[in-house]
Amino acid sequence: MLLVLSMVLPTPSPAQSTFSLFDPVPTDQLRSFATDRPTKSDSPYTVDAGHFQVEMDAVNWSYHRDSLAKTTSSNLLILDPALKAGIAPDMDVEFDLVPVTLNHTHDRNDGTRSSSVGFGDLITRLKLNVIGNDQGNEVLAIVPYVKAPTACDGCGNNHWEGGATLPFILILPSDWTLNVTNEADLQENADPHGMHMNYQSLINLSHPLLLDSLTAYGEFWTNTDRDHGMRRQYSLDVALAWLAAVDFQVDAGINLGLNPATTGLQAYCGLSRRF
Numbered sequence: 001m002l003l004v005l006s007m008v009l010p011t012p013s014p015a016q017s018t019f020s021l022f023d024p025v026p027t028d029q030l031r032s033f034a035t036d037r038p039t040k041s042d043s044p045y046t047v048d049a050g051h052f053q054v055e056m057d058a059v060n061w062s063y064h065r066d067s068l069a070k071t072t073s074s075n076l077l078i079l080d081p082a083l084k085a086g087i088a089p090d091m092d093v094e095f096d097l098v099p100v101t102l103n104h105t106h107d108r109n110d111g112t113r114s115s116s117v118g119f120g121d122l123i124t125r126l127k128l129n130v131i132g133n134d135q136g137n138e139v140l141a142i143v144p145y146v147k148a149p150t151a152c153d154g155c156g157n158n159h160w161e162g163g164a165t166l167p168f169i170l171i172l173p174s175d176w177t178l179n180v181t182n183e184a185d186l187q188e189n190a191d192p193h194g195m196h197m198n199y200q201s202l203i204n205l206s207h208p209l210l211l212d213s214l215t216a217y218g219e220f221w222t223n224t225d226r227d228h229g230m231r232r233q234y235s236l237d238v239a240l241a242w243l244a245a246v247d248f249q250v251d252a253g254i255n256l257g258l259n260p261a262t263t264g265l266q267a268y269c270g271l272s273r274r275f
Contacts, residue, residue: 016049016089016134024050025086031134035272036082038239038251039219041179041204042167044141046129047086052275056081060268066260070108077101080120090133096123101155118152137171159188163198179204189227196226204237213243217253223262231261247274 019025025048034045035055047053060077078100086092098120105114125145132139144164149156163185170178183200204219219237239253248271255266 019049019089021050021085021087024048030274033243033247033249033272033274035241035249037270037272038241038253038268039204039217039237040200040202040221040255041181041217041219042141042143042165043179044127044129044131044139044167044169045133046090046127046141047084047092047274049086049089051086053084053086053092053272054081054275055084055270055272057268057270060266060270062255062263062266064257064263064265072106072108074104075101077120090129092127094125094127096125098151098155101151103154114154116152116154118155119150121151121156122148124148132169139169139171141167143167157188157192159192161185161187175208177206179206187225187227190230191228198226199224202237209240215241215243217241221255231259233262234258235262248272 016025016029030048030051031045034043035053036042037055057077057080060080062075063073065072077098080096080098080101082094082096084092084094101116101118101120103116107113123145125143127141127143129139129141142164143166145162147161149158149160151158163183165181165183167179167181170180172178179202181200181202181204185198185200186195187198188194189196200221200223202219202221204217206215206217208215217237217239219239221233221235221237223233225232235255235257237253237255239251241249241251243249250269250271252269253267255263257264
C-alpha cells in the first residue's frame with residue numbers, strides 16, 4: 001500500500017510543500033478558487049493545505065416521468081453540503097452530507113403513491129492530485145470514495161458502496177477549459193443479491209462570459225449501469241458560476257435527460273466558500 005501511494009502521490013511544488021493541515025498555506029499563496037460544482041464534473045484541484053471549503057446546493061430539485069415503467073417521481077434536496085479539508089499539499093478529504101431529502105413517487109400502474117423524508121447517505125472522498133495542481137495546462141486527480149448507508153428508509157438502498165472518479169482538466173487556447181471526468185462504482189444489485197459495476201463519463205467545456213468572474217458550462221454525461229435490466233442514461237447539462245469574491249462562488253444549473261431512462265429535469269442553485 002505504501003509503495004502504491006509513493007508511486008501515485010506527486011512531489012509538491014516548492015511553494016506548497018512545507019504546509020500541512022496544522023500549518024496552513026498563507027492566504028497570499030493560495031491557488032485559484034476551484035470547486036466540484038456546478039454540473040456533474042469534478043475538479044482535479046485540491047483544497048490548499050490547512051484550509052477548508054464548503055460547497056452545497058441551496059436547493060436541488062429533480063422530476064422524472066418514466067413512460068416505460070409508468071412511474072412519476074420527484075426529489076428535493078435542501079442544503080446538502082460537501083465539507084472539504086486540505087490535509088497535505090496535494091491531498092484533501094471530503095464529506096458529502098444530505099441532511100434533508102424529500103422523495104415522492106407515483107406508480108401510474110395501480111395509482112399508488114409513496115413518499116419519504118429524512119437524512120441521506122454519507123459519502124467520504126479522498127482527493128489525490130497527480131499532475132498540475134500548481135502549474136501547467138494538464139491537471140489530473142484520483143478520487144476514491146466510500147458511501148455509508150446512513151439514509152432513511154426510502155431515501156437509500158441501505159448498503160455500503162464505493163468507487164473512484166478520475167477528473168482531468170486540459171486548459172485550451174482562448175480561455176476554454178476541457179474537463180473529462182470518468183467514474184467507476186461498485187454498487188449493490190437491485191434484487192439485492194451481489195454487486196455490479198456502474199460507469200459514468202462526461203465531457204465538459206467552460207468559458208468566461210462578459211466578465212472573467214462569470215463562467216458558462218456545457219456538458220454531456222452518460223451512465224452505464226451493469227445491473228440486470230438497467231438502461232443507459234444520457235443528459236445535457238448547462239450551468240453558470242459567478243465568482244462573487246476571491247473565496248466565494250454562486251452557481252445555478254439545469255440538467256436535461258436525453259432519453260426515457262434518464263431523469264427528465266434537474267434544476268439547482270448553490271454556493272461555495274473557502275476558509
